[in-house]
Amino acid sequence: MREKIIIYMSVLGGIAVIFIALPIINVFASVGIGGLIEAMKDKNAINAILVSFEAAFFATLLSLIFGVPLAYILARKDFPGKSIIESIIDLPVVIPHTVAGIALLMIFGSNGLIGTPLEEFGVKIVDSMLGITIAMMFVSMPFLINYAREGFEAVDPRLEYIAMSLGATKTKAIVSITLPLSMRSIFVGSLMAWARAISEFGAVAVIAYFPLTAPSYIYSQYLQYGLEKSAPVAAFLLFICILIFISLRIASTRWKRYDKD
Amino acid sequence: MRKLIIFPIIGIVLLLALFTFNQNKEELIIFHAGSLTKPFDELERELEKRNNIDVRREFAGSIATIRKITELGKKADIVASADYTLIEDMMYPEYANFCIKFAKNKMVIAYTNKSACKDEINGENWYEILGKDGIKFGFSNPNDDPCGYRSLMVIQLAETYYKNDSIFNELIEKNSRIKSKEWNGKFVIEVPPTAELNINTDKIVMRSAEIDLMALLESGEIDYLFIYRSVAYQHRYSGIHFIELPEEIDLSNYSLVDFYGKVVVNFSTGKSIEAKPIIYGITIPLNAENKDDTIDFLILLLNETGQKIFEENGQIPIVPAICDNIENLPSQLKKYVVRE
Numbered sequence: 001m002r003e004k005i006i007i008y009m010s011v012l013g014g015i016a017v018i019f020i021a022l023p024i025i026n027v028f029a030s031v032g033i034g035g036l037i038e039a040m041k042d043k044n045a046i047n048a049i050l051v052s053f054e055a056a057f058f059a060t061l062l063s064l065i066f067g068v069p070l071a072y073i074l075a076r077k078d079f080p081g082k083s084i085i086e087s088i089i090d091l092p093v094v095i096p097h098t099v100a101g102i103a104l105l106m107i108f109g110s111n112g113l114i115g116t117p118l119e120e121f122g123v124k125i126v127d128s129m130l131g132i133t134i135a136m137m138f139v140s141m142p143f144l145i146n147y148a149r150e151g152f153e154a155v156d157p158r159l160e161y162i163a164m165s166l167g168a169t170k171t172k173a174i175v176s177i178t179l180p181l182s183m184r185s186i187f188v189g190s191l192m193a194w195a196r197a198i199s200e201f202g203a204v205a206v207i208a209y210f211p212l213t214a215p216s217y218i219y220s221q222y223l224q225y226g227l228e229k230s231a232p233v234a235a236f237l238l239f240i241c242i243l244i245f246i247s248l249r250i251a252s253t254r255w256k257r258y259d260k261d
Numbered sequence: 262m263r264k265l266i267i268f269p270i271i272g273i274v275l276l277l278a279l280f281t282f283n284q285n286k287e288e289l290i291i292f293h294a295g296s297l298t299k300p301f302d303e304l305e306r307e308l309e310k311r312n313n314i315d316v317r318r319e320f321a322g323s324i325a326t327i328r329k330i331t332e333l334g335k336k337a338d339i340v341a342s343a344d345y346t347l348i349e350d351m352m353y354p355e356y357a358n359f360c361i362k363f364a365k366n367k368m369v370i371a372y373t374n375k376s377a378c379k380d381e382i383n384g385e386n387w388y389e390i391l392g393k394d395g396i397k398f399g400f401s402n403p404n405d406d407p408c409g410y411r412s413l414m415v416i417q418l419a420e421t422y423y424k425n426d427s428i429f430n431e432l433i434e435k436n437s438r439i440k441s442k443e444w445n446g447k448f449v450i451e452v453p454p455t456a457e458l459n460i461n462t463d464k465i466v467m468r469s470a471e472i473d474l475m476a477l478l479e480s481g482e483i484d485y486l487f488i489y490r491s492v493a494y495q496h497r498y499s500g501i502h503f504i505e506l507p508e509e510i511d512l513s514n515y516s517l518v519d520f521y522g523k524v525v526v527n528f529s530t531g532k533s534i535e536a537k538p539i540i541y542g543i544t545i546p547l548n549a550e551n552k553d554d555t556i557d558f559l560i561l562l563l564n565e566t567g568q569k570i571f572e573e574n575g576q577i578p579i580v581p582a583i584c585d586n587i588e589n590l591p592s593q594l595k596k597y598v599v600r601e
Contacts, residue, residue: 005265012269044456102476111375111481126482127462206476209402209468212456219469220455223324223405224530226332 027235035232036239045233048217049240055129055213056197059136060144060190067145068186072174074145075152089146092139097202104135104207131208136197144186144193151185152178187252191245198241286315289554290336294323294343295472296366296408297541299495300567300574301341307561307570314554322406322470327351330546337546338555343489344407345542346534349585357544359589361598363562365577366539367513368408368415369503370398371493375481382485384506388419391485392431399466399474400487403439403452403526407539408471410452410526411512412487414536417441417448417524418510436461447523454529475501489539494575512539513577540579545591556593563597 028036039045074086092100108115108125115125125131155178163173179186201215209216214237222230289308293301298320305316320326323342329335331351340357342348348360370387372379382390391398400412413433420428429441429450438459441450452458460467466483468474475496478486490511493503508514512521515538524536543562545555561567568578584590584598 008265012272044454048456102480105476105480105482109477109480109482124463126477127466205469206473210458210460210462216469217456220402220405222332223322223328223469224454224528226328 024238027231027238031232031235036235039232039236042233044212045214045217045236048212048214048233049237051129051132051211052198052214052237055132056136056140056194058133059140059197060194062133062137063141063144063193064186064190067141068148071145071148072152072178075149076157089142091142093142097139097200098206100138101135101203101206104138104203108134108207125207127208127210129208129211132204132211132213135203135207136200139200139203140193140196143196144189147189147192148182148186151182151189154185155181184252187248191248191252195241195245198237286313287552287554289314289316289338289552289558291316291318291339291341291558292326292329292335292337293318293320293339293341294326294407294541295320295470296343296489296492297341298472299491300570300576303570303574304558304561304567307566308554308558311561312554312557316558320472322401323347324351324405324407325470330356330548336548338549338552339543339558340546341541341543342407343539343541345540346537347407348542348544350532352544352546356546356548358547359584359586360542360544361559361563361590361594362540362542362583363567363579364541364571365513365579366489366491366541367506367508367511368411368487368539369490369493369505369511371478371486371488371496371501371503372484373478373481373500373502376484378484379502382504384504385423387485387504387506388416388423388425388428388432392428396485397464397466397483398432398485398487399468399477399483401471401474402455402458402467402469404455404528405469406471408487408489409467410450410534411536411539413439413450413452413526414512414521414524415487415506415510417450418512418521418536420448421520421523422507422509433465436464447525450524450526452526452528457529489576491574491576512536514538551591556591559594560597563594 074082095103105112105126107113108131110116110119110126118125123130125134159177159181160170160173163177164170168176199215201219204213205216212220214233218230218233218237221233291301301318305318308314308316319329321329323344324347326340327342327347330337330340340348340352343366345360345362348357370382372382377396378390378393390396401409403409403413416432417429420426433439434441438453438457439450441448458467466474466477468477471488471492474483474486474488475492477483478501479499488503490503490505493501505511509517509520518538521536521538526534526536543559549555563582568580571578582598583601585601587595587598587600590598
C-alpha cells in the first residue's frame, strides 16, 4: 500500500462530491421524470430560461472582449497600482448581490451617471435585457478575468520572444502562440462566468424584474404555488445546465493537448 | 503520513464548532413581513434588554414568510404577516390555530423631490398625475405580496369613490394584462401569473416585494410608489414624502369594510382575495417549541411598549388586540386580547 495517500485523498474528496451532489440529486428525485416533463411543457419556464441563457451569453461575450485583454496585461506587466486593480476586479465576488444591484442602479438607472445620457438616446436599462446583461456581467466578469489570467501566466513569455526573434510581430506572437496555449483557461473561465451569470438573482432582480429570468421565475412560482410548481422548473434549469456543462467540458478536452505535460 | 490525519480532524472540529456555535444562548426566531422590520427591530432590542436571549429575525414578503414554514419546513417561534387572512388561509389548521390582529396600516403614495409633478399631486388628483405621459409608478407583484394586490384594490376603489370609471383602465389595464370587470355588483380584478403580466415597464415598475421598490424610488427610477404608510413614514428622513389617500380607498377604516369588499382580486392559482382593511396578524406556529421568550415578546408587542413603538413608526396598533380562537392562545396572553 504505497499509495495510501491516494486512498486517503479519495475518501476526503468523496465527501466533497457527496456534499455537492446530494442536494442536486435530491432535487431531481423529489421532482421526478413527470415533474421534469411538466416543466419542459411550461412555455413561461422555457421563456425565462431562454432570457437567462441569452443575457448570460451576451454578458460572457462582453466580458471576453474587455476581460481577456486586461487578463493579459495583468499576467505580463507590472505597473504601479496593479494590486489595487486586482482587488477591484475581485470586488463583485464579495459584494452582497442586492447591494451590487443597487450600486449598478445608481450608475445605470434613469438618473445615473451613465443611465441618464443613455436614456436620451432611448436606451433603456432598467427592466430590460440590457439591464439583466449588465448585472450579470458585473457579477461574472471576475471569474473570466482570473481564469484567463492564470492561463496567460502559465504560458512562458519566452515563447513569445522566440516567435518575435523569428520575425513575428508582438500581435502575431500573442495571437498565434499565447492565445491558443491559454485557450482552455479562457474557455473554462467563460463557462464559469456564464454559469455564474445564470445563477444571479439578487443583482438582476433589483435592476430588472422583467423580462423574467429563470431565477426570478422560479422564485415567483414558489411564492404563488409553493415548491410543487417551482422545484420542477429549478430541476429543468439544472438539467439543461448539466447537459451544457458536460458537453462543453468534453469539447474543451481537445485543447488539453496544448497544456504542458 | 500519519500527520495528514490532522486535516480531517480540523474539518470535523470546524464542523462541530459551527454546530455548537451560538447555542449557548437561547434563540427566539421570528419570521415577519418586510413592513414590520423597523418596529420589530425596536421590540427585539427591548426584549434583549430584559431577557438573556438572542432574537433572530428574518423578513420577507408576507407570502414568502409563511411559505418558509409551510413549504420549506423551517421553524420559527413567531410568524407575523402584513395580511392576517394569509395566516388563516395558508397556515390553518396544520401550522397554526390562532391569529392575533395587532396593528393596522394604510396605503399611501410615496414620492421624492425628484418625482415629476410632485408639487401638483394630492389626495384628489393623484390618478390623473399617475396617468400622465412620462410618469412612472410602482407597486409590488400582486402574485407575490399583499402590498401589490392592495395597490390594485386602491386603484379600483378609486373608480367608485371619484365616480370615474376609467381610472383602472388608464393606469393598469392599458399597461398590463391585469383586467377588471364588474360582475354581480362587485369589481373583479383578474391577475394573470407573473410571467404573463406583460407589464409596460415604461409606465409601471414592479418588483417582487414592496421593500425592493424603495431603492428604485430613492434613486429616482420611479416617480410614485404605492406603499404602506408606516414604511413611507419610516423613510421620511431619507427624502421620502407621501400623500395620504381618502379613507374610502386607503384600506384603513374598519367601518368601511362593506365598501372595500366590493373589490375582489382573483389569482391564477384559483385564490381569491376580497379587499379588507389592512390588518397585521401574528401567530405562534404549532410546531414551535414552547418558550417563555415567545410569550415575553408577544406581551411586549401587545402592551404599552409595543403600542408606543408602533405609533412612533407610523403604524396604528389595535388596542386591545383581537384574537379569533382565543381558546388556543397561551393563557398568559389572554388578558391582552379580546375575542373576535
